[in-house]
Amino acid sequence: MGTDMQITSFLILLICALFIFMQPACATLEEFKETTNPTALVTLEELTDEVIIGDKITLTGRIDHSLYGTNPSDVVILISAPPGSHADAFMLAKPASNGTFRYNQIADVGGDWGFEALYTGVYSEKVSVQAIPGNEPKKTALTLSGWPTFPKTGDYVTFKGRLTDSEGKGIPNKVITYQLASSPVGCLGGCAFGGILEWREAGSISTDMNGEYSFGLPVVEKGSVQIESVFAGDDGYSPSSSRTLKITVYE
Numbered sequence: 001m002g003t004d005m006q007i008t009s010f011l012i013l014l015i016c017a018l019f020i021f022m023q024p025a026c027a028t029l030e031e032f033k034e035t036t037n038p039t040a041l042v043t044l045e046e047l048t049d050e051v052i053i054g055d056k057i058t059l060t061g062r063i064d065h066s067l068y069g070t071n072p073s074d075v076v077i078l079i080s081a082p083p084g085s086h087a088d089a090f091m092l093a094k095p096a097s098n099g100t101f102r103y104n105q106i107a108d109v110g111g112d113w114g115f116e117a118l119y120t121g122v123y124s125e126k127v128s129v130q131a132i133p134g135n136e137p138k139k140t141a142l143t144l145s146g147w148p149t150f151p152k153t154g155d156y157v158t159f160k161g162r163l164t165d166s167e168g169k170g171i172p173n174k175v176i177t178y179q180l181a182s183s184p185v186g187c188l189g190g191c192a193f194g195g196i197l198e199w200r201e202a203g204s205i206s207t208d209m210n211g212e213y214s215f216g217l218p219v220v221e222k223g224s225v226q227i228e229s230v231f232a233g234d235d236g237y238s239p240s241s242s243r244t245l246k247i248t249v250y251e
Helices: 002-035
Strands: 042-046 050-052 054-063 076-078 092-093 100-106 110-118 128-134 141-142 145-147 157-163 174-184 198-206 212-218 223-231 246-249
Touching: 042 110, 050 157, 054 076, 054 110, 054 128, 076 100, 128 198, 141 223, 145 246, 157 174, 157 223, 174 212, 198 212, 212 246
Parallel strands: 050 128
Antiparallel strands: 042 054, 054 100, 076 092, 076 110, 110 128, 141 157, 145 157, 157 212, 174 198, 174 223, 223 246
């Protein structure tokens, strides 16, 4: 009987000791779960939480090595843009071999911008950036060139140009209007008006991601035509106009 009591006491002490011993392990397990939270495997950070309209929003991030091994694939950047923006809903960022990546987005309109990074089904935490108007609109420059300079009746003249800021960077998703002025005896794209050098709007086009734009017009009869392109400006950028091109049609 005494032996049985000793054995029972020993088992109780052993169970208690094991319970006490396992407590730190349980705490460590909870810490492990927190460190392996899926959002921690893909991180995303903004360079600043506020930018001027027209400036770049810069994001940096990292993919945990456990997700890609030796050769990481592209990261999907999910974009929640304010109303009126021409930004895409998602873009791709190419990571370096160590899993770090960088992405830039032009804040073409004001408001709240939201971003998430997605990699192999794992999301980062969402980051937000506020785009606000600057004290003064940024200065812009607008170029225009056309070819051929001396076209013939029936030809199609191609024009192209670029809208840039004061640093020479292209400004995307801005509307460029082009207008014509021609003599009564020669027109490009039609003659629905009279008078020498009477300007009329001929159309509009938006700049691409590099700030470039292009359009074409048919030559309908001989004569001379002047053409220029105009950016009306907005909250973030000042208006500008291109040089005036003269197109002469001899035959």
